[in-house]
Amino acid sequence: MIKKLIATAALTTILALPATASPDIGREAPNFTARTADGKMLDLKSLRGKIVVLEWTNHDCPYVKMHYGANNMQSTQKAATGQGVVWLQVISSPQGKQGFLEGPAAIKKNEERNAVPTNVVLDPDGKVGSLYGAQTTPHMYVIDAKGTLVYKGGIDSIPSYRADSLPKAVNYVRETLAAIAANKPVPNPSTRAYGCTIHYGS
């Protein structure tokens, strides 16, 4: 009886801690299983041992269009995948909303703009998006080889939909990947994500 009481009390103490909307840096990245553009199912856990980049995207969002239009996103993808990083685009737009794409259309879209993500995660019900607290497109996350979330935030340091911001901006994804490669702490693990609001389906 007393044991039970104490257990309940201890549990209540744990539950009194607040829930945060987005996952914590330094903690295990939330796992998900989702369909990808090639029609297969992807389990994030199966990628343990590799660095994973998650890129929330909506191809018609002006911010996304700017980063692809200036070849900034593609070159970041190339540099990352060239080092063996797994790059996953995530589309959380529900059907009927801007940015929604079926698998084949998503693949075609990437071919058209020379984008080279490893794969595209289709998340029309927004489950993966809300698991990560993704708010904008783009919204970037980096998971290290141990499965720990090491970066969340913007693609770079200047919130803008105009390409003239790019030369002055610090690309945080490149910075994070370089830090991991050099076995150093990530300099800016949590930054401002900027872009278009993700409209989750209800």
Place this chain on the structure above:
Amino acid sequence: MKLFRPATLSFFVALALTTFAVPLQAAEIAKTEHVTARLISDARSVEAGGTITVGLHKIIKPRWHTYWQNSGDAGTPTSIAWTLPAGASAGEILWPAPKRIMIGPVANYGYEDDVTLLTVIKLPETLRAGDSFPIKAVVDWLVCEEICIPEQVTLELTLPVVAKGFSTGISIREIESARAKLPVENAWPFTANAANGKIELAAASSDISRTKIKSAQFFPSDWGVIKHAANQPLVVRDGELSLALDPYEQKVPPTLRGVLVVDEANGTRTTQTAYAVDAPLTGAFTAQNTFAMPQIGMLTALAFALLGGIILNLMPCVFPVLSIKVLSLLNHSRMGYRQRHFHGLAYTAGVLACFGVFAAIVLAVKAGGAELGWGFQFQSPLFVLLLAYLIFAVGLSQSGLIAFGGSLSRLGAYGGNDGYGMSFLAGALAAVVATPCTAPFMGTALGFAVAQPAPVLFAIFLALGLGLALPYLLLCYFPVLLRFLPRPGPWMERLKQALAFPMYATAIWLVWVLAQQAGANAVAAALVGMLLIAFGAWIFTSAGKSWRIANFSLAAVSIVAALAIGVYFVKDAAAPEQTADANARYEAFSPTRLEELRAQNRPVFVNLTAAWCITCLVNERVALERANVISAFEAANIAYLKGDWTHRDPAITQMLAKFGRNGVPLYVFYPAGASAQPVVLPQILTPEIVLREIGQSKTARIEN
């Protein structure tokens, strides 16, 4: 020969222009698919060295919005690039109060329907009457509904230049209404304080009326200060209001800047006023330590304190004292209800008086700038010594050695009315011996209490005391409950004697605490003191009538000697050197060491404990020193830092405060990675809880 002097000429030109030039200043309009934009000015004509206000007026398509200076979670603010004649300069955009636009879980700050962004333009001294002053603005905005469209327009406005003293203004409705929505500077004195995981923004002003203020919302000037989508609970009293803001996980700046938008009832209408906020952020939460703490309000804190107090009765510190009281209640079950009630109340009063004194001491010390925590009195070796004596004496009386009237043995007894005094003392004793224990809920409540103003702090301490007194009080008022206990009988005398042994054990433990605080000589002194107390008690009790006075004197002398010896040896004793044990699994806690280890990317487990904290010792025994926990620590290369709060140590007190606590134990796990969020473990540990929290926790926390 000139017909007119230049000044006269200027006069006529000015007159001509002000009279006939009105069509010139028709603002150029630009239309996009979603916005109609116009440049307007509060000047009909301008003059050298003057200042004018120019407005960018936007009519936005229904349901679409553009953004404020801090766009919130998404979006980008409108920007204006001015092209002005040489020497003229444009100030920053003056932003009217925004509104919060929620899209699912995302909060954006911006404007719907229509808005006018104001800019002050300074004109150069070189302007000459008769010239024109062209203003060009390239305006970029992002306009969003479900989708976002970046739009750009170029607007131009040309104003005539007239002679100094002849420029004229014009009242334009859009500019006036935008001015009315600008934040009012210095109207209310604001304070911002970070505590208990929240930033409290407060204002005090005689203008604030509880019945008038309907709602208030704070908009930070910068991103990354608060969680934009979080609720901002508002408390309004006459003369003051406060909002609780959720800090953004990372940076809390030294100053809280932004706008507080307040809706007030004015008769049948609601008026909105924006107040500029620029308040230094005080409190325990500064830039480095924005750990999300348990967030509780005052009612929860009171409930936690009450519950914590009730649970304290089960803790090993209090249980023996409570048992003695309950036994005596059984013994006198035929006592009148009125007497019983009075005993219950006296006991409660004793507990509450003690807790009131604790609260007063905490407040006094806090006022002096220092910090005290729960159990602070145990940090004084003298207090530990005197409590050891007292507990030992209570033990002797339980054993039946002391049996004189009005004595300690009657702590548990009922006599006539003077017994109430004893009940009071028993309550006080229960409160004092309770302090080395921390029950669940208590830590959170007390952590909340110390950050609060005096009345709240008192209320929470008294709630804790009431919780402690409640079980006994209930037994006094509802003797029916006593039926659940065995019937009175000779077993009670045996139990009473048996309960002396936990008392002796407590005394031994206190002497052990003393050993750590004051060294071996103090232990010897304490033991000699106990010998003298036992001797004095024996002399007194065994005395025959004839030698009564002599015996009484001898007993008194031995008690006084016990006190004198103890006090003499304990008072100035230095703490024994902490010898570092090379094989120890832990290192001493210091904030610097913690930072070093975290910079090395090592996971760190911090245990803040004290020799007098029974809960701490039990946790170490049953959880932290278990073989499987030790090997898990080693396997994960976890650095173990132990902070000993047996003595006062400001570094540890601050660490406790950082996590909203006011006493030990505190267990915090920092996962690897310099920016990883620390995890606070419960105050009662099991090996399973520890293993789960130290990253052997492979189950992801899924929180939304």
